[in-house]
Every structure is written in structure tokens, then in C-alpha cells.
Amino acid sequence: NAGVMQNPRHLVRRRGQEARLRCSPMKGHSHVYWYRQLPEEGLKFMVYLQKENIIDESGMPKERFSAEFPKEGPSILRIQQVVRGDSAAYFCASSHNRGENEETQYFGPGTRLLVL
């Protein structure tokens, strides 16, 4: 099992462009979580998805950010019209069942987004 995969590992965008971050969960996992880590800060929860459903998006900015986890294919975190403040590391995690206390979240290596 290759673990949680994220690509690209590094992404450079100019202000106003779109950024698409992909996350392939571990085999057999149907729950995906996205976290953002700004410089000098801890990871902050963004969104929790199941296949074709958004379960909790309480950490998502109201504008420009969206996430999906289709029936087939990876989960996508999409940032439209990026600004410099979006520069951060974006981590994806997955779990087999919903993130109950006994269910471990396995993290990917992260995508480091730099907005010029």
C-alpha cells in the first residue's frame, strides 16, 4: 500500500490563476480530509469528504475554495483566483471509516503551494 498520495508536491502559481491539488487516499479508504498549514502555524482543518459527499466544510474559506471527492478518481482541492495569502502547505489525510476516535487518519506528504 503506497499510502496517501498527493500531487503535485510543489505548485507555483501567479496571482489570479487556479490551483488544483489532488489527493489519492489509501486503498480501501473512503474518507478524506484536507488541512492547510500556513507558515509558522499548525495544521488547520479545512474539509472532510466521503465519496461524492461533503461531510464537514466548516474550515473552508467561503470564497474561491472548493473540494470534491468523486466516485471515481482522487479528491480535488480547487483554489480559484489565488492570492499570495494562499501560499501554504496543503495536507490530505484519509481513513477507512469516518473519523471516529479509534480511526486513524493517515497523512499524505503535502502539496506546497507558492503564489507569486
Add this chain to the structure above:
Amino acid sequence: AQRVTQPEKLLSVFKGAPVELKCNYSYSGSPELFWYVQYSRQRLQLLLRHISRESIKGFTADLNKGETSFHLKKPFAQEEDSAMYYCALMGTSYGKLTFGQGTILTVHP
């Protein structure tokens, strides 16, 4: 609102010395607490969780509800323990982990 505070950004100890990484939390209910670790050039991974009450790599952590703390301890630090450590909390919103800012532990030979 839930919050996790790790007061020490950096912590340095010598090999063989005891180490304690502090974690305090704020949450109105009964949280589940975790410690995650990130070694150099590796991804974030779970170290231990309070409900399992186990010792991993010699580390233990006890949930103190009175002091709202979940400090990570190891009696004899090893060089390979050098890493970034994050304390995290899960409340009633399943799946949503709230992380502290992290503590970089350096164990000197």
C-alpha cells in the same frame, strides 16, 4: 471553540535526558487527544492517542482533565526522537482534528 496550545516552539535536550513536550487544550466536552510526529523528510504520522493508553517508542501521555493537559513524556530521550511533534484534539465533530502549532524537539548527542 476548541483550541490546542503547545507553548514551546523549540525544545532541546541531551541524549539520555528526560523530555516533556507540553500540550494544553480548551474544549467544553470530553475530547480525544492525539500526538502526531513528523520526522525529517517523512510524512506526519500518529504517535499515540490517549484512549489506547499505550507507550510508543518509549513515549507516554496522560490526559489530565483538571489541568486540561496532555503532555508527552519520555524518560530517556534518543537522538532519533528529534522531530516535529504536534498535539491534536478531536471533539464531537468526527474527523476534524485541531492541531497545536507544533514543537521541534532536538536531541543532542
